[in-house]
Amino acid sequence: MTRPTRLAAVPLHASENNDDLYEYARTHVGSIGLVEITGIPGTILRSDHSAPCSGMVELTLQTSGRCYVRQNGREASLVPGDFAVVDTRLPYQLTFDTRFTCLVVAVPPPLLPVKPCALKSMTALRVPGHDGIGQLAAQFLKNIAQQAAEQDLRNNHELASAVVSIVIAALTHQLDECTGETPDGHRASLLPRVKAYAEARLDDPHLSPADIARAHHISLRYLQKLFEAEGSTVSDWIRRHRLEHCRVDLVDPKNDATSIAIIAARWGFLDSSYFSRIFKSTYGSTPREFRMAR
Template sequence: MAVSRLIRPGEQRLVSFDEFRESVSDAFVPLEMTSADHDDFRGVVRGATVGAVRISEVTAAPHVIRRTPRTIRAANPDYFKLGLQVGGCCILAQDGREAALTPGDFAIYDTTRPYQLSFDDRFRMLVVMFPRHLLRVPPDGIAQLTARRVSGRQGLGAVVTPLLRGLGEQIADASPTVALHLGDAVLDLVAAAFAEQLHLADGPTPLSRGDELQARVTAFIDERLADRELDLQSIAAAHHISVRHLQKMFEAEGDTVSGWIRRRRLEQCRRDLADPRYRELTVSAIGARWGFADAAHFSRLFKATHGSTPGTYRAAATPLTETERRIR
């Protein structure tokens, strides 16, 4: 997916309640929205997509927005959203918790479960949306983090907040390669900030033996994604566990080992396809580079995951310059 340019502040067009409601659902996931004053409501959503990360800025009048069981049934993509409060205040509710966000604070929420955001006054919020599997925080940890306020004034929050605030302009002006790396940097910093939150309450808390093993296993897989011989037997043997134990560990999180490997390989392929440095490599060569020996199978998997063939994705993400088009 190409980097779409963020609208500059002077180019904003405030829209009515109905238009805004449609814009929000189109930019994110299907949502329900209510406002005490439809007639005077004004708001705008502007954003850019960088690889798998969607970064949007929302400015609007007071309203309440809900992700309900009905809207989840309508479309249930597997995403996390991070909301960074830039102006005004927000109450985020999910999983029986509420986070009161003031400017500089942020919190994470899960689109696969109901949530609510309440804005009592005019506000501005930066929203970062990305596939859940890209956030490298232990699954048990994520269950503790939704709808928990992270202060932008201390710890890693003080690093993440200014980065996200300035990211819109950086992405708008960046080359596709730089923008791609910015998106990856955001995910790494966000993961670090939430990992820090898991240990703040009572000082560092060791992971359980199961969590520690799973962290070692996923790191082992990531280091060997290019190895076509990577399979359940080699992973289990490297960690001195049975194949069945390995399978059950992933099944406990609603996943499979092969599914995890496939998604991580496809993510590496997506990054390479969006990187102009690899433009001279064919699509099939990039697939083979990350363990997909069958080009047709790779193309089908990529399209099922990203909505377009690898070639179409690359053309949108790294358009040729005028000089390159003339040469070709």
């Protein structure tokens, strides 16, 4: 086997020596960079003493050949279809033992809805691309790269957000698989935390399902599935609990001097007409009638 050549670690894994490694079809989707790379056997090494790198979180999707990804004490062996992420702000190593091609997706860390500790647990984690969400994610990324090569997507930030969401969903699912936690077990432990988080923020009129999903490092679709299992939606749950708090406040003598509009706003209802309509739909009377019948 050809002895791997050590290559310099530079942004998006491009080498200064085009005989060793060269890049092609560099494109962007919103703030996310995409570059397809081909090369001969070699190693890309970033140590503590390396020159400053791109500061990106980079996903490497193997399309041919084999790649060994090492970071944070883990090693992932990638074959075509598999992918893994590295945080280029920290030491890492990529080794290619054959000629290869890969697609690198570079994401600015602020775009990732994960905390540093969660990101660290996801680096150098192999996501198989032969089935399940890993296969969906890999195919999605390939399609995006093809589209970006054919049209200008530099201002398409919604598509960039979709890329981030499906990557995080695949990594989260694989992390659950590796830790031995079943989907049902994950749901059982996560749902109470989600509800507690939402309950503590019911007074925020701008609270949204997307905010809740981002705070718990899960996709919006997965969040919706958590509530679908209980026959509800995230928005319905928030609205129902806000209404219940308003109902309790309306019958509390301590609030006799507080207007209905202020009570409604206290629990995130800024539109008095809307609040009155859904209150009547839920409890059979308007807030004023409910308070007077106390």
